[in-house]
Structures are given as structure tokens and as C-alpha cells.
Amino acid sequence: MRGRAKLTKEERSWILYDWANSAYSVAITTALLPIFFKDYAAAQMPDYLSTAYWGYSSTIATLIVAILAPILGTIADYKNYKKRFLLFFLLMGVVFTASLSLIQEGQWFFALVLYVLSSIGFSGANVFYDSFLTDVTSKERMNWVSSSGFGWGYIGSTIPFLIGLIFILNPSLIGLNSTISATKLAFVITAAWWLIFSIPIMKNVKQTYYVEKTKTPIKDSFKRITQFLKNLKGNKNVFLFLMAYFFYIDGVDTIIRMSSSYGLDVGLNANDLLVVFLVIQIVAFPFALLYGRLSKRFSTKSLIYFAIFVYTFITVFAFFLETIVQFWILAMLVASSQGGIQALSRSLYGRMIPKDRSAEYFGFYNIFGKFSAILGPFLVGIFTQIGKSSRWGVASLLFLFIIGAILFYFVKEPEKA
Template sequence: MQKNNPRIVNAWCMYDWANSVHALVIVSSIFPVYFTATALSASGTPETDFFGFTIKSSVLFSYTVSLSFLITAALIPLCTAVADYTGSKKTFMKFFCYTGALSCMLLFFFTRDTLTFSILVFGLSLIGWSGSIVFYDSYLPEIATEDNFDRYSARGFSMGYLGSVLLLLFNLSMILFPKLYGITDKGTPARISFFTVGVWWILFAQIPFRYLPSGKKNSSVKQGNWIFNGFKELKKVYHDLHRQPYLAKFLSAFFIYTMGLRTVMYVATIFGATELKLPSQSLIITVLLIQLVGIIGSFSFAWLSGKIGNIYALMIGVAIWIGICTGAYYTTQAMEFYVLACTVGMVMGGIQSLSRATYSKLIPENTEDSASYFSFYDVSEKLAIVLGTFIYGVVEQLTGSMRNSILALLLIFVVGLILLSRIPSRKVYQYQPEKAK
């Protein structure tokens, strides 16, 4: 397939446009605010009954994220094995996409009476979203040359930010001015927002589904018990890391700093609502601001990597995250939270897009196992989210304070920065088999 084809690259980027509304509306803004207001005990405290257990609502949120990504991490090897054997990468991408989108639509029925069901559906939406990203990410080295990884990856994240902002603005208008839409019930605008996420996701996903290649059958996949071949491929990639020292070191650092970064994505709004008691509208507008700043951040880090190399650019981003966690621990005022939010926007998308591009540069060029390598990457990311959100929830549950959880994230970022410092930074990494002997 011809690489750097503008039509195919733009279609690939459109999946970021399609799915990022889940990350913004469901994960970061409207759903966490609605969840916090709904998951209350009879006395109005932030506790809820879940399968007979009374649990703090913010802890339940963290544990739901952890379990969802743990399930995804277990599913990925099986799915990539079947995709490799049958050449059906795009089919699996569709399956997870539609699973996640339909789950978002079911959240329209989220009320206090359907809390348990809605939590399960929320978890299913996370599985659908994260599962589709595995196959989406694996297309990058197939459709682009290495010198364009940073730029195209940043373009995808930026389109995701822009698309999700447009839908959030519409949803925000319903929440702030419900009478303009003939809505009288207070919770209905939020529930309609969840439904629109599913519709938007399915609608715009048709563009990449039309233009992206279906995938090719991996000629190296052997007959036999091939359904478990994905776990064998993960094991093979793990052993290959010993022959690719830069890739191994990067994955170690990536796993650690992703624990902190992605945990912040999932708990930032809950932190603002629970610890700082910020109004719902202020929290949602803050997340909107993060998205707009994130567009600038994605391209800024792509530009920075071209000047000083990917690793140094990532180190700067992680160092900023250490500062963010330090500031969050001492934050007591709304204005301080808004300043931190702008800083988060600058580094969040930039680090994510640059991490994906850096990994694409480090894997063997023209390998038939790109799906296996990205399966390993995504399993690592999902397990990092599992561990990060679990640590955050446990620390809060044991100490009773989210601020102590923030300190745990700070230490995680420090370790990630130390691990990144072990890798030499340069603009282009090339896999050299002769060095693997």
C-alpha cells in the first residue's frame, strides 16, 4: 500500500475525530459530573450501594476504570491473534467501535435507580473505546513513513480535540439553556449528551472504515491453536525487546508515566467536584478549555521533537506533569485549578501523540507483526491504567483524601522521568538487526 496517501491519512485521523468525544464527554466532563451528582446515598453523602457493598462514589469510579481496562488487556491478545490469522483488523476495530458507541447510547437511561446497570455500561464503553484504539494505532506504520509519524499522530490527536469540542459545545448549550430545547427535567440534557456521543462516534467512524485497508493475513501465523497465538506473539515481542534496547527502555518509561497521565484523565473532574466543590458548569467549561489548549499542545510537542528529539521532548512533558501534581496537591482555589487545567491541556495530548509516534519509530521497519507490536504497546498502556487508577482509588480509600492520591501520582511521574533519562534522544530511530546479535 502506498504510504503517506493524503486520503488514507486523513481518513485515519478522522477516527480520532470520531472516538475522542468519548474521552471528552464520557470520561472527562459531563459523565463524571453527572455521576458525582447521581451516585449519592439516601442521606446525600458521596457513597453508593453497588452489588450490596457501600462504597465511596469516586472510589467506585476509579475501580470501574481499572476493571474495564484489565478486561481489555486480556481481550487484546485474543483479538489481535484472530485479526492476524484472518486479516480482519478493520472488522475488529468496527466491533469495538460499535460496542463502545452503543454503550454510550445506553447511558441515556442512567438514573439513580439504574446506577448499577449504568456503571456496567460505562465500563463496557471503556472496553469498546480502548479496544478499537488498539487496531487504530496499529495502522500508523502501515500508512505513513517514519519521518511523518510525529506529524500525523499529532494531527490525529488535534482532530480529536477539535471534533470533541464541537460536540461538547452543543451538549453544553443544552445543559446551560435547556429551555431552548424544550427540556424541563434537570438531568435530561446530560443523558442526551451521552446518547449523542454514540451517534457521533458511529457516524464519523464510517469515514476511516471506508478508506482504511481491511488488513492482510500474516503469513507467519501458523496453523493449529492459533486463537491463542496473540499471547504467543506478546511473548515473542517481549523476548524481542532484549534485542532492541531502546524499545525496551522506552516501554518501561512509557508504562510508568502513562500510569500517572491516564489516571489524571479519568479522575481530574471528580477531583474538582469532590475536593474543590466546583460547580458543574465550571468543571465542564474547564475541560473544554483543556481540549482547545490541547490542540496547540499536540503540534507544539511534534515541533519540539523535531528540534531536540522525541525523548527530550517527552522528558520535558513528564517534568511538567510533576509540576502539575505538585500544584494540584496544594490547590484550594478555583482559579488555581483552572491554571492547572490549562497546563494539563498543553502536555496531555502532546505526550500521548508523541508516545505513539516514538513507539512507531522504534519498532522494526516493515515488520509483518505491527499488530503484535501495537498489541504489546496497548496491553502495556491498559495495564498501566489499571494499576494507576487502582493505586489512586486505594490510596484515597485508605487515607480518605484524594490529595494523598495526587502525591502517589507525583512519585510515579518522577520514576517515569528517571527511566526516560536512560534513553538517548534523537530525531529518528532506526531498527538495526545487526546490533541485535
């Protein structure tokens, strides 16, 4: 790729936001908060029930974002609106992430409320962050820039997570008397990291492509949503991609959200889990970049297919998981393809859509992703509660990857330039 190694200031600033907000993905979505919730906020609750409640809260958060995303995305395509929405949801996520430090023992409902609100901020900001991809780079560079975002995001997320983990494992280093106090401090560190490294995207990235503002922007935005849905019927390729994405990204997101709860339920030690998640972020960095480089030799579609296959195997393997060694194997498999499937899906979609309506289209991209993320945790919650074992919840994800792979077969990949 011409000039691939030399990123522009706008591309670097866009990538740095992944460096910033990925700290939330690790600490809040995947590692620290789920363990904190089960061991402290919901300490008196049966394991299977706290896992189910965690799944339900994830469903509520993603449902709210899924409803808002296409509406806000359509409005954000107007000139100078996209960054305003990004800033609003960014600050919302940062404030409620820091507020997690206020949770006291047994306050499981309060913990879930704060988690839902912080998740809305995180996911809502991502709608507009993703849509800025079309503003900061060209079609031929999208795979590399998108993969770089996920890759550097993994490394960026390890730094505040590692700092928090050191304090959690040895609270006396900073004068704290418990791991609980150290975990609460880690939530504040995560929020601060997210806010500080979001400054470049707010300063340097501009909304290059936009729709001129009308006299009735909200009314006209709803008209554009209606028109989008009508056009979607005629754009078979985009429709098929979104349907395929709906299913396979469901499994990916659910594994990310529910992995800590599942690991604890099958008897793994909380400290071992934290170390595993740290290593996942480090290992995922080169693999995310590798997917970006391989996209020059292989089609984006074939690489996404490979990642779906890896996740299908992960789902089967997880059902039989018993030991920490097996969890390590599982973790390395996740690390190998987690960033790749997300980055290449984002860039493939970005090459399919009109640039001046990127926020609108990425609003629907996120609604398909978020509605799928409603289904996955809900299935895990239901099957876990009915079977009184998280293994049955994990097993339900297999069908989602299979359906997604079948639909993705019919998607035609557009030219890169």
C-alpha cells in the same frame, strides 16, 4: 518535513477517527459522565466513596482490555483481521455509550456496568486504531501524523461536547425539563458523533502490512506472543520504553480519568468544571500540533521528557488546589502537554517496531498502558478512601512520573527515516 502540510487520504481518514472517538474521552471519561454519576446515579453516596468506586470501575475496564489486547493484537496482524476487530470494539463502545441514557437516579451500579462496557469498546478499538499508524504513513511522518490525530481530536471532541453543554445549561432550548434529561441526550449525541466520523477509517484505510494467515491462527498467535516475550528480553530498547511508558502514562491517564471527581471533591461547581473541560480541548489543539512541529527541531525523547516534567508539577500543584482559579491554571497546564506526550509516545514506539507486526506490538503497547491505568485509579481510590480526601490519591501519582522519567533516560531514540 517534506509534504508535511499535505496529508494523504489514508492519513486524513486515520486522523478523523481521533476526531470521532475523542468525543467519548471528554464526555464519558473526563467530564459529563463522572459528574452525572456523582450528582445523580450515586447521589446518596458520600463523595469520597463515589470517587473510590469510580476509580475501581476504571481499574476493572482497563484490566479487561489489558488482558485482551496482546491476544487480539497478535491475531489482528493476520491479513484483513485488523479492521474487523476495530469495527467490533467501535460498535461495542457506541452502543453502550448510547445506553448510558437509560440510567435512572440511584442506579450507581448499573451506571458503572455501562461505563465499564463502553470503556472496553473505546479502549479496545484504540488498540487497532493505534496500530494502523504504521499502515497509513512513513516513519519520517509519524510524529506529525500522530500529533495531528490528537490535535484534531481535541477540536472534534469540543463540538458534540459544546452542543451537549448548551443543552445542559439551558434544557428548555429543546423542550427538555431538566439538566439530567439534557445530559442523557448528550450521551446519545456523543455515540452518534463517534459512529458517523468513524466511517472514513473503515472505508479508506487498509491493512498494508500483515502476517499471512495460517491454518491454526489462534494457536499460532499464542506462539507468537510467547516468542514476542522471549524477544523482548533481547530488545532492551523496546523493553525500557515500555517500562517507562508504563509509569509515566499511568499518571497522565489517571489525571484524565479522575479530574472531574477530584474537582467536585475539593468543592468546585459542576458547571464551572464543564466550561473548564471545554476550554482544555480548545487549548490542547494547538499545543498537540506544536509538539509535532517541535519534533523537527528537538528530539522526540527530549519533548516527552519536558511533558513528564510538566505533569510532575501538575501533580504537586493539584495537591494544594483550593479555588476555581487554581483549577484553571491546572487545566491549562494539562492542556499544554496532554496531547503531546500521548502523540509522541505513540509515534516513538511506532518507529521502534516491525510494521508487519504492528497490531501485536501495539497490543503490548496498550497492555502496558492499560495495566498502568489499572494502578493509577486504584491508588487514587485506595488513598482517597483511607485518607478520606482525594488529595492523598493525587499525591500518589508523583512517584509514577519520577520512576517513569528515570527509566525513560535509558531509552535510545531510533532514526526517523
